[in-house]
Amino acid sequence: MTNKNIKLSEISDIFKKLDVEELEGVTIEGDIELDISGGGGLNPALAYALGHEAAQVSLHVANIARMLGYPVDQLFATSMGAVPAAETTRPNVLDELIPSKFEVSKVAEWNNSIEEVTLGATSADGGSRKNTITLGGENALPYHFDGEMPHRNYVTMDVFDMPIGMAKSVKENYEDVINDPADWAKKVVNDFNADMVTIHLISTDPLINDTPAREAAKVVEDVLQAVDVPIVIGGSGNPQKDPEVLEKAAEVAEGERVLLASASLNLDYERVAKAATDYGHAVLSWTQLEINAQKELNRKLMKQCGVPRDSIVMDPTTAALGYGLDYAYTNMERIRLAGLMGDDELTFPMSSGTTNAWGARESWMKESPMNEDSNWGPREYRGPIWEIITGLTLSLAGNDLFMMMHPTSVEVLKEITQTLFGSVETESLDITNWIGTEV
């Protein structure tokens, strides 16, 4: 028999006709030359078609060999690894991982720094604080690898100049000091690790006690005597009375570099700003969830009232988790991003009235008012976590200073913000088999 060229498909056709009956007496003589033409660079579809034909051929040939009594399956098992005969969707698994290098760039647009604002003054600077606290100075979003965060977050705890209504789980921490702002201030610093104290002069509100400004200023003096951390002085929120109250308070606190809370667009911010600049304090610029209003007020404080850039802290308003935190969060994030990208009217540290979390019913109500809700569980655990998550979320948006109330909230918020800041050391943990954790 002479050699002849034959196409794969023809071989396949030949063998297709063969069945067991026809096998008898069949002899295969000579060489079969497989002519796979087409030159280099088979296209994938053609390669697949050829491969398919070749596989069909080998299947037929193998069947013949099997008929002839040759141990075909054994041969395949040793040469190709076990091939399940019926496997049609054999997974495609690579032998090696494809190596890879992860790379990511820093944000190029963040090239403006946030102002540093220092609160409190030590004896070296004419004050009587044991230490000062510096807010701001960031050149990236908080805790991001794009830039070092120069100062950690700080917590100032609320003290009131008269007994006020509080959620039960807050109140039980302060029952022994509720009538004495100086003792209250000592307690938050000594027992609850507050970095600062905020004295709220709420009794000055004409609709509450209408305490005269001069008298309220005495409470400020008491608090400055009682503690040696930097302080924040807050009014009652009454727009008519607050400028006068803050003026008198600023006067008695001269030299201590307090934060005056607050200047806003709906009161005589010029008086508040003047009180701050006259006595060397910083001023809190408070607006309500509106970035353009925040720009306007900051601009007025700087241009119209001459407040130095290192003496402005912003409070763009804190809404509680579940009660508008989405607006508060995004408002702060937009403000911080604008500042980092060069908007000089927004490059100031931020402060949050995190205590607002206690207005959320989930934090204080004994049970859900909605019959359809699942059980809310014990409220003493709900309240602190509500305050923590409200503050933590805003810390991720760039907030620097937190005004807070519950000692557990303060402890946990400080722990997590300082962890993200990078100053908490712990033992290394092996999580490679966390799935097996027994809990």
Added chain:
Amino acid sequence: MKLNSPLEAYKYLPGTNCGECGETTCMAFASHLIDRSYKLTDCKPMVKVNKYSKKFDVLKQLLAPEIHEVEIGVGERAVKIGGDDVLFRHKLTFFNKTALAYDVWDTMDEKDLVERIKKIDDFKKFYVGEFLTLDMIAVRSTSNDPEKFAATVKKVIDTTDMPMVLCSFNPAVLRAGLDEAADKKPLIYAANQDNWQEVAELVQEYDVAVTVFAPNDLDLLKSLAGTFSGMGIKDIVLDPGTFPTGKELKTTFNNFLKIRRAGINGDHDIAFPIMTVPMTAWMVYDDDVSASYWETVIASIFSVRYGDIMILHSIEPYALLPQLHIRDTIYTDPRTPVTVDPGVMEVGSPDANSPVIVTTNFALTYYTVESDLASSKVDCYILVVDTEGIGVEAAVAGGQLTAEKIKRDFEAAEFDLKTRTNYNTVILPGLAARLQGDVEDVLGANVLIGSADSGRLPGWLETNWPPTKK
């Protein structure tokens, strides 16, 4: 997506302004494609007419989100994760809220297992017109025994139709689980450096989504994801490891930032949804309250920064409630209005003897008040005052809620208290008590001060309504 403006999308559209999509022009439709409020398939001619099919394919590619979208589970409870196009929610919105999976394990006894699944499945919290609920069950193999795992997976399937994550590093265990659950399309957790070939085989055989796990090794994570992609596997989830404390947590946080930033910036090998496991907090804290708190803290961080799916352990309400709310906070579409329209709204079927309650037009305030009253079947009127979208307490402080503004909005709604009601009385929110005298003078009406929280209004009305003086 690869397009920045409606014009870029417009040139692929038919340009016939046929109006079938509901918009009057193709340009208007194009702008909805860019803000992702419409899908390309909403353009019927693009789908049906043959000559557009090529443009359809090209535009579909261009519109695909930067972060691959992965679907887990089947039917109504199926969850989608990923699909994002931006790093900050105000730039557009985040899509597909973080899926919350709570764990069960295969060494639980059956009664505890069923009870726990039911608690997870049943938990719900009413919020602004809907219920917030939990999404998934993560089944952990603590026994490392394929039979036990299979039995547990089967029990989960028999008890709930929530989607599952099947968790083991042992391919034999995963196979046993998949034999029970493959048609439910669970997410596999996880392929790592050691088992990836066997897991890849399973994933292809059963056609399910897979998590790749490389604790604090972004090169390896990208290599695993790239290798799986190279094998034709599309539905991949990335777990860079969640280290629960100290500097390792700071590193974890930055790993999430890096992965998502690279993905949004166009690194396809790593443009997949990210998994976080806050339950690693339980490896550190001994007591339940501390562990639940820290787990919730971690869950919150990664709800804000780019976690697309998470595995959690605590099912205490004080953990679940903030977890549900922070997830909702971040994934609420910031383009939806803050406000509702001012005016007088009716709850139930009010008449002349019904109370008139004042609130603000901040959407959250209004819906909270409305649902509290409706849930208790109170018939009443609500005056929604235009406070520029500010809540009661802040609006009183900021001067957006005043007697004059209450009067203005009653007049705008043409609602005369004296003719429409028998009592000439309005009820102010407890947090607006200081306005009482002003409102009495300006409206010439009686003013009652309601509860500080509208959840207590129905109870308050029981003792204070109808008023004693007319």
